[in-house]
Amino acid sequence: MKALCWEGINDVRVQDVPDPQLLNDQDMILKVRLSTVCGSDLHLLTGHIPFMQAGDVIGHEFMGEVVEVGPGVTRHRPGDRVVVCSFIACGRCWYCRNELYSLCDNTNTNPAITQHLWGADPGGIFGYSHAMGGFRGSHAEYVRVPFADHTAIPIPEAVDDMSALFTSDSAATGWMGADLGGVKQGDVVAVWGAGAVGQMAARAAQLLGAERVLLIDRFDYRLRQAESVFGVETINYAETSVGDALLEATGGRGPDVCIEAVGCEAHSTGPQYVYDQVKSKLKLETDRPIAVREAIYNCRKGGSVFVLGVFTGVVDKFPLGALMNKGLTVRGAQQHGQRYIPMLLDRIASGDLATNHLATHVMPLSEGARGYELFKKKEDECVRSVFRL
Amino acid sequence: MNTAGKAFLAAGVVTVAAVARRRRRTPAVQQADRWLVVTVNRSPDDVQSSLPDDLARWRDQIEISIRPATGDKGTELRAKPAGEVSHDDVRLALRKAKAVLEAGEVIQPDTAPTHPGPMGKVLQRVTSRAGGGGRL
Ligand SMILES: NC(=O)c1ccc[n+]([C@@H]2O[C@H](COP(=O)([O-])OP(=O)(O)OC[C@H]3O[C@@H](n4cnc5c(N)ncnc54)[C@H](O)[C@@H]3O)[C@@H](O)[C@H]2O)c1
Ligand SMILES: [Zn+2]
Ligand SMILES: [Zn+2]
Numbered sequence: 137m138k139a140l141c142w143e144g145i146n147d148v149r150v151q152d153v154p155d156p157q158l159l160n161d162q163d164m165i166l167k168v169r170l171s172t173v174c175g176s177d178l179h180l181l182t183g184h185i186p187f188m189q190a191g192d193v194i195g196h197e198f199m200g201e202v203v204e205v206g207p208g209v210t211r212h213r214p215g216d217r218v219v220v221c222s223f224i225a226c227g228r229c230w231y232c233r234n235e236l237y238s239l240c241d242n243t244n245t246n247p248a249i250t251q252h253l254w255g256a257d258p259g260g261i262f263g264y265s266h267a268m269g270g271f272r273g274s275h276a277e278y279v280r281v282p283f284a285d286h287t288a289i290p291i292p293e294a295v296d297d298m299s300a301l302f303t304s305d306s307a308a309t310g311w312m313g314a315d316l317g318g319v320k321q322g323d324v325v326a327v328w329g330a331g332a333v334g335q336m337a338a339r340a341a342q343l344l345g346a347e348r349v350l351l352i353d354r355f356d357y358r359l360r361q362a363e364s365v366f367g368v369e370t371i372n373y374a375e376t377s378v379g380d381a382l383l384e385a386t387g388g389r390g391p392d393v394c395i396e397a398v399g400c401e402a403h404s405t406g407p408q409y410v411y412d413q414v415k416s417k418l419k420l421e422t423d424r425p426i427a428v429r430e431a432i433y434n435c436r437k438g439g440s441v442f443v444l445g446v447f448t449g450v451v452d453k454f455p456l457g458a459l460m461n462k463g464l465t466v467r468g469a470q471q472h473g474q475r476y477i478p479m480l481l482d483r484i485a486s487g488d489l490a491t492n493h494l495a496t497h498v499m500p501l502s503e504g505a506r507g508y509e510l511f512k513k514k515e516d517e518c519v520r521s522v523f524r525l
Numbered sequence: 526m527n528t529a530g531k532a533f534l535a536a537g538v539v540t541v542a543a544v545a546r547r548r549r550r551t552p553a554v555q556q557a558d559r560w561l562v563v564t565v566n567r568s569p570d571d572v573q574s575s576l577p578d579d580l581a582r583w584r585d586q587i588e589i590s591i592r593p594a595t596g597d598k599g600t601e602l603r604a605k606p607a608g609e610v611s612h613d614d615v616r617l618a619l620r621k622a623k624a625v626l627e628a629g630e631v632i633q634p635d636t637a638p639t640h641p642g643p644m645g646k647v648l649q650r651v652t653s654r655a656g657g658g659g660r661l
Contacts, residue, residue: 144642159633189645191638208629226628230566230598242624245634248658249651255660260632266652272635282632 139193139276140504140523145183148505153193156272156280161208164284166220170301171198171274172495172522173511174222175331175399176446180265181512184400184422184448187249187267195275196222196262197305199297200525202288203278211285217297218288219481220281221473222305224260224271227286231259238470243283244269253449258470275504277525289477294485298498301522302332302491303480308473309444310336311480313395314344316467317442321345326382326391326434328427330358330370332494332520333444334397338368339489341393350385352378352427354403357517365493374405382434390436399445402426408453415452422449432458432466443468497521560603561615561661563623564594572600572626579621579631586610613654616661 141151156165174197179185199219202212212218225232229241240259244250247257249267260282263273272279281287291300310333319325325341327334330353341349349368353359359370371381382391400423403409412424431441432455441464459466483489496519499507507521565572569591580589586608594601602622604615624631634652641649 141638153638154636156635159635160630162628162630186644187648189638189641189648191640191642191645224632226624226632228566228627229623230564233566242628243632245632246652247620248654251659257659266648270634270637270652280635283628 137277138501139272140195140501141190142180142188142192142194143190146181148181148194148508150502150504151191153191153272153276156278158204158206159280160282161206162283162285163206164202164209164212164281164288165204166198166200166218166279166281166288167203168198168200168274168276168279168525170200170297170522170524171195171276171501172301172520173508174305174520175329175333176264177508178512179400179446179448181508182401185265185267187265189266192263192265192270193272193274193276194263195273195523196264197301198262198274198279199291199301199304200279205284209284212288212290217291217300219291219300219304219477220262220274220279220288221308221477222261222264223287223470223473224262224269224282225286225474226283227474232286232474235472235475236469237286237472237474246270261470275501275523277501286474289474289481292481292485295481296492298492298495298522299484299490300481302336302494303473303477303484305471305473306332306494306520307336307480307489307491308476309333309471310338310397311340311476312469312471313337313397313442313444314340314346314393315476316469317393317395318440318465319344319346319393322347323392324348324350324386324389325393325395326350326352326431327395327397328352328431329397329399329445330355330362331397334395335362335366335494336491337395337397337444338362339366341395342366342368343483343488346393348385350382350391354405355514358519361493361519365490378430379434386436390434390439392436392439394431394435394439394441395444396427396431396441397444398427400424400447402428402445412452421452423447423451425451425454429453429455432464435462435464437462438464440465440467442466446470494520495522498524501525558605560590560605561612561619562601562603563619563661564598564600565602565623565626566599567626569593569600572602575626577622577625579618579625580604583610583615583618587615613658616659619661
């Protein structure tokens with residue numbers, strides 16, 4: 137079958153790879169219909185996550201049709217239309233039972249790598265390096281879905297393929313940021329990053345009762361999109377001081393909840409950008425935590441910061457003083473999709489939540505390399521490239 | 526490769542080395558007295574009565590202890606190598622036993638790519654044993 141493979145830094149190509157097989161009783165094989173690029177893939181492309189092998193199939197946000205199920209699968213049948221969570225979950229370990237699905241104890245086949253890096257191993261994820269299990273990704277005609285009963289979710293009749301696609305990863309991630317960030321009725325919420333994840337976090341904050349939601353980015357086309365689809369307020373950090381704008385918007389207090397949806401390759405107009413680039417040249421930091429610093433600095437006293445952006449190693453100039461002296465709560469997580477996807481699908485069906493505007497560029501898999509180029513360089517007003525199989 | 530890529534590649538190599546170092550440690554010297562432990566999200570009775578083959582087959586070469594975990598987290602399944610068996614084998618057996626007890630089976634890795642490249646080859650060597658290494 138055809139699949140889009142990581143072949144090296146900034147090099148992805150469509151290749152012929154063997155069809156997936158059922159390897160466990162609880163596996164199923166999915167015929168992929170739609171699979172989208174994600175900001176997390178950019179960290180693979182740039183080499184921030186060095187646990188890749190040439191020929192690895194990438195992609196982790198997807199939906200499709202079940203074609204084959206193992207004898208241990210009870211909830212899905214061939215022909216079913218399902219969305220698959222980017223994180224693979226066994227559904228029965230302590231973490232899964234406590235709805236912390238991305239921390240599943242039983243789905244990372246290479247636990248030693250992350251145990252040494254981070255002290256413990258999170259769960260496995262599709263197409264996201266051998267540190268996270270080495271599972272083949274979804275930019276392919278077919279994909280094996282382990283623990284299918286717990287990893288795939290049926291799509292209700294009323295939800296179209298494209299809308300369902302984004303519940304797999306970006307919408308669930310955004311919702312988690314607002315939910316576990318503790319957004320309450322009447323809050324002011326600031327979100328850094330107007331990609332799919334940031335937009336979904338902003339919408340989730342609104343639906344959880346936030347009175348004002350401010351979305352921060354430098355790409356006007358993304359800010360305008362979120363303004364028109366969700367009615368959020370926006371700040372272009374290339375034109376305005378984010379701190380001043382947030383103080384003005386919050387009566388001098390700062391946002392109650394700050395959600396970071398940018399990640400380890402954050403950009404900045406200020407001198408800290410150069411600083412972080414020099415640091416990484418000297419191998420003194422692996423990630424650029426620019427938006428995290430800004431979120432912590434601007435959050436109100438006693439407020440909460442949620443880190444959705446992916447980080448891989450160590451950072452420098454982490455504002456520990458602000459965190460401690462302002463009494464902040466800082467949390468982060470890989471997404472616990474299984475906890476939110478059914479609810480998100482219901483909200484899409486009822487018209488509460490729009491997601492399909494994120495698919496600005498829909499193309500066949502054969503154009504995968506172009507899709508990543510557009511997404512990476514934010515060209516032609518790209519929010520997400522989606523591959524139709 | 527960009528600088529960040531190189532920096533993290535270095536981090537990757539350090540991790541790889543740590544995994545390898547861990548494996549070389551002779552159990553008798555550093556870790557003889559330490560239990561290797563996993564917490565299984567099942568009751569102590571369930572664990573006692575259905576100890577999976579992965580662990581049961583070492584029975585005569587390891588000490589096993591089973592006790593309730595704190596805070597309703599299930600059961601602490603502990604093992605200590607007593608014979609020739611290595612810490613890595615016991616670690617892997619514990620992890621597999623936990624997976625079988627909790628999820629009914631051990632998830633199999635997908636097949637690796639056929640042309641992994643130089644760094645990929647190093648990685649393949651690590652992942653071939655990364656199921657058994659680790660910090661248990
Ligand atoms: N936690 C999870 O489970 C999870 C899941 C999916 C994605 N992610 C992560 O979320 C992040 C966003 O993903 P995406 O798909 O929306 O990516 P994206 O690349 O489409 O969007 C990121 C946005 O951040 C903006 N940005 C860069 N620097 C900024 C700064 N200093 N201040 C404000 N905005 C800034 C960029 O202009 C861009 O619009 C990535 O790091 C991705 O890895 C995490
Ligand atoms: Zn993602
Ligand atoms: Zn689990």
